Every structure is written in C-alpha cells, then in structure tokens.
Amino acid sequence: MNLAITGATSGIGAVAFQELCPEFDQIFLLARNQEKADQLISSLPKNQQRKVVFISLDLSDMHSVKSAANALSKEADQLDVLINNAGGIFPKKEITKDGFELTLSSNHLGHFLLTHHLMPVLLKSGSPKVINVSSEAHRAAKVDFSNLNYDEGRYSSFNSYANVKLFNILFTKSLVEKYGEQGLTSYALHPGVVNTNFGKESDGIFKIFWKLAKPFMITPKEGAQTTIFLAKETIPQKQNGFYFKKNKPLVPSGLARSRDLREKLWKISEKMLKEWL
Numbered sequence: 069m070n071l072a073i074t075g076a077t078s079g080i081g082a083v084a085f086q087e088l089c090p091e092f093d094q095i096f097l098l099a100r101n102q103e104k105a106d107q108l109i110s111s112l113p114k115n116q117q118r119k120v121v122f123i124s125l126d127l128s129d130m131h132s133v134k135s136a137a138n139a140l141s142k143e144a145d146q147l148d149v150l151i152n153n154a155g156g157i158f159p160k161k162e163i164t165k166d167g168f169e170l171t172l173s174s175n176h177l178g179h180f181l182l183t184h185h186l187m188p189v190l191l192k193s194g195s196p197k198v199i200n201v202s203s204e205a206h207r208a209a210k211v212d213f214s215n216l217n218y219d220e221g222r223y224s225s226f227n228s229y230a231n232v233k234l235f236n237i238l239f240t241k242s243l244v245e246k247y248g249e250q251g252l253t254s255y256a257l258h259p260g261v262v263n264t265n266f267g268k269e270s271d272g273i274f275k276i277f278w279k280l281a282k283p284f285m286i287t288p289k290e291g292a293q294t295t296i297f298l299a300k301e302t303i304p305q306k307q308n309g310f311y312f313k314k315n316k317p318l319v320p321s322g323l324a325r326s327r328d329l330r331e332k333l334w335k336i337s338e339k340m341l342k343e344w345l
C-alpha cells in the first residue's frame with residue numbers, strides 16, 4: 069500500500085506522516101522545503117526512512133504541481149491513499165505567478181490539479197482514497213465566484229480561508245460523484261483547533277482570536293487523529309464523500325451540501341487550470 073501526503077513538514081501533517089509510515093510500503097512526501105522534509109525523514113526509524121520518497125511540490129506554482137504528480141506517477145505502480153493536507157491562511161493579498169490568490173492556490177487549486185494528475189495512478193489501486201483536510205471555518209464562507217482573486221472590494225484573509233475550506237468539502241463530494249463508480253472513496257475532515265504553525269502570519273481580528281484561543285488548542289498529535297483514522301480504516305460505503313470530525317461524520321453547512329455549488333466549483337477550477345490540465 070502506498071501513501072502520498074502534502075503539508076507534512078509541519079503541524080498536523082507531520083504527525084500524520086510519522087504515525088502512518090509504519091502502515092504503508094511506500095510514502096511520498098510532497099513538500100516545498102527539502103530541508104524540513106529531510107529533518108522529518110530523519111526522525112523516523114532507519115527501516116522506515118528508506119520507504120520515503122521526497123518529491124518537490126509548491127502548491128502555489130502549477131508547473132511544480134504537475135511535475136510532482138508526473139514524478140510520483142513514474143515512481144509508483146499505484147497510489148492507495150492521497151492526503152491533501154497542506155494549507156494556510158495568509159494576512160496580505162498575494163497573487164501567485166500563475167495569477168491566483170495565494171489562499172485559493174495553496175488550499176484548493178493546487179490540490180485540485182494534483183489530484184487530477186494523480187487520478188490514473190490512484191485508479192490503479194484496488195481501493196483508492198483521497199482525504200482532504202478542511203475546517204469548521206467553512207461555515208463562515210461567502211463565495212463570489214466572479215471575484216475569487218479579490219479584484220474588487222477589500223481582501224479578507226479569513227473570508228478567503230473560509231471559502232477554500234468550503235471548496236475542500238465540495239471537491240470531496242465531487243470526486244465521489246465522478247470517480248466513485250471506479251472504486252474511489254474520498255473524505256473531508258476538520259482536525260480540531262490545533263496548535264501548529266497555522267495562523268502565525270495572520271493579522272487583524274483573526275490574529276487576536278487565534279492568540280486568545282492558544283491555551284485551549286489541542287496538540288498536533290491530537291489534531292492528526294481523524295486524518296490517521298480515515299487513512300487507515302475502511303469507512304462504511306454509505307459514508308463515502310462525508311465530512312468528519314473526531315473520527316465521526318458531521319453534517320457540514322448547507323453550502324457544503326449544494327450540488328449546484330460543487331458543480332460550479334469543478335467547472336471554474338477546470339477553467340482556471342486549463343493550461344495545466
């Protein structure tokens with residue numbers, strides 16, 4: 069069984085990576101910072117270190133995303149579990165070199181493209197699984213598909229983050245609708261409010277809220293448990309495409325359940341990524 073994970077160089081992803089390594093034959097560590105990746109790999113027992121393959125991936129650079137998927141597909145006969153975990157909230161509006169707002173690129177578009185290019189190798193698995201790390205923040209989403217880059221109005225880091233975490237749930241359900249008949253399962257999850265590097269760079273009201281929340285936050289080890297559960301366990305078929313919290317399905321927001329919205333998101337994502345598909 070093979071696993072690929074993004075965002076394992078810090079926080080929740082690092083713990084999920086460490087705890088899942090013993091369970092898999094080969095692990096693809098997709099990260100933008102090789103030094104951090106090497107440190108993480110050296111934290112593993114020697115017999116597990118040789119199972120890990122580092123692949124360079126920057127989710128804010130679509131050429132890098134496509135190259136990472138190609139490199140993985142050349143290395144692996146099949147991919148059983150893909151964990152789209154990387155993400156973040158960014159204080160200032162930033163447009164990537166590909167022309168996308170950074171939060172959108174790092175939390176949604178990058179993973180959309182990665183999953184698209186990994187689909188052939190995923191479908192070679194007997195039971196392919198895609199896990200998307202979302203958030204309860206999705207409940208605050210207010211989506212304007214005509215203004216995803218905040219070309220108009222004021223940029224709000226929290227609004228952008230809430231939107232992309234909604235997109236993670238919509239994407240999960242779409243994956244099941246499009247590939248479920250070929251055996252694919254997909255789940256979204258909320259890890260909890262976790263003391264990681266997340267939010268360190270934020271500003272405004274969110275920064276104050278995040279500072280106040282620190283004493284009540286759970287540890288990365290606790291925050292990784294739902295990801296680990298979903299990666300290891302066989303989930304009942306009727307829960308395919310569901311959103312989980314503390315290892316249990318949870319009903320997401322009305323927007324997150326909207327078929328219309330997920331179809332719009334899929335089409336818009338494909339349109340934005342046309343050059344790299």
Ligand SMILES: NC(=O)c1ccc[n+]([C@@H]2O[C@H](COP(=O)([O-])OP(=O)(O)OC[C@H]3O[C@@H](n4cnc5c(N)ncnc54)[C@H](OP(=O)(O)O)[C@@H]3O)[C@@H](O)[C@H]2O)c1
Pocket residue numbers: 074075076077078079080081099100101104125126127128153154155156174201202203204258259260261262263264265266267
């Ligand atoms: N912490 C929470 O309370 C919380 C709550 C709900 C949901 N989440 C979600 O949980 C996931 C993990 O977050 P965390 O709390 O563990 O945060 P974290 O400690 O900041 O880790 C974020 C990870 O994402 C990677 N990353 C960010 N931008 C990237 C890019 N452009 N290309 C490649 N990798 C990139 C980072 O890489 P570097 O090490 O190179 O920076 C890091 O490995 C995120 O999706 C987040 O939205 C977190």
